[in-house]
Amino acid sequence: MSFIELLYQEEDDAHLWQRMKKGDKEAFDKIYVEHIDHLVRYGHSFTQDASVIDDNIQEVFCRIWQKRSELKETSNIRYYLLASFRNELLKDIRKKKKSVLLWEIFSESSVSFNASLEATIIQKESQEQLHKKLNHTFGKLSSRQKEIVYLKYYNELTFGEIGEMMGLEKKAVYNAVSKAMIILRKELR
Numbered sequence: 001m002s003f004i005e006l007l008y009q010e011e012d013d014a015h016l017w018q019r020m021k022k023g024d025k026e027a028f029d030k031i032y033v034e035h036i037d038h039l040v041r042y043g044h045s046f047t048q049d050a051s052v053i054d055d056n057i058q059e060v061f062c063r064i065w066q067k068r069s070e071l072k073e074t075s076n077i078r079y080y081l082l083a084s085f086r087n088e089l090l091k092d093i094r095k096k097k098k099s100v101l102l103w104e105i106f107s108e109s110s111v112s113f114n115a116s117l118e119a120t121i122i123q124k125e126s127q128e129q130l131h132k133k134l135n136h137t138f139g140k141l142s143s144r145q146k147e148i149v150y151l152k153y154y155n156e157l158t159f160g161e162i163g164e165m166m167g168l169e170k171k172a173v174y175n176a177v178s179k180a181m182i183i184l185r186k187e188l189r
Contacts, residue, residue: 148173
C-alpha cells in the first residue's frame with residue numbers, strides 16, 4: 001500500500017467516522033460491513049465460542065451507535081474497533097472465568113492465521129502444505145508474539161497502535177515482531 005493510498009484510506013476513514021458520528025445510518029452500516037469479518041476472526045484468537053464473539057461485537061457496535069456523538073475522532077476505524085472489541089471481549093471472558101489470564105486464553109485458542117505472506121514465503125508449496133506448516137510454525141511463537149503478528153500483518157496496525165492496544169511500549173512491540181520474524185524465517189526454511 002503506497003503512502004498516497006494510506007493517506008486516502010485515513011482520510012476516508014476519518015470522513016466515514018465523522019458521518020457516522022452525525023447520525024448517518026448508512027455510514028454506520030458501512031463501518032459494520034467493512035470490519036465485521038476482521039472482528040470475528042480476531043475474536044476466534046481468544047475463544048471458539050461464536051456466541052460470545054457475536055455478543056461482544058454487538059455490544060461494541062451498540063455502544064458506538066448510542067454514544068456516537070461523544071466518541072473521539074479517528075482516522076483508523078479498524079484500530080478503533082479492534083481495540084474496543086478486545087477490551088469488551090476480555091472483560092466478558094474475565095467476568096466468566098475470573099482466574100484465566102489473557103495469555104492463557106490466547107494460547108488455548110487454535111489461532112489460524114491466513115497469512116497474506118504465504119505466497120511470498122514459499123511459492124512452490126501447495127496452499128494446504130503451507131497452511132499446515134504455518135500453523136505448526138506459529139505454534140512456536142509465544143502467545144504475545146502471535147497476537148502482535150496477527151495485529152501487525154493481518155490487520156495492518158502500526159507498532160504504536162498495537163502497543164497502545166496491548167498496554168506495551170512501542171519498542172517492546174517492535175522487538176516482539178522482530179523475534180517472531182526470526183523464528184518464522186528459521187522454521188520456514
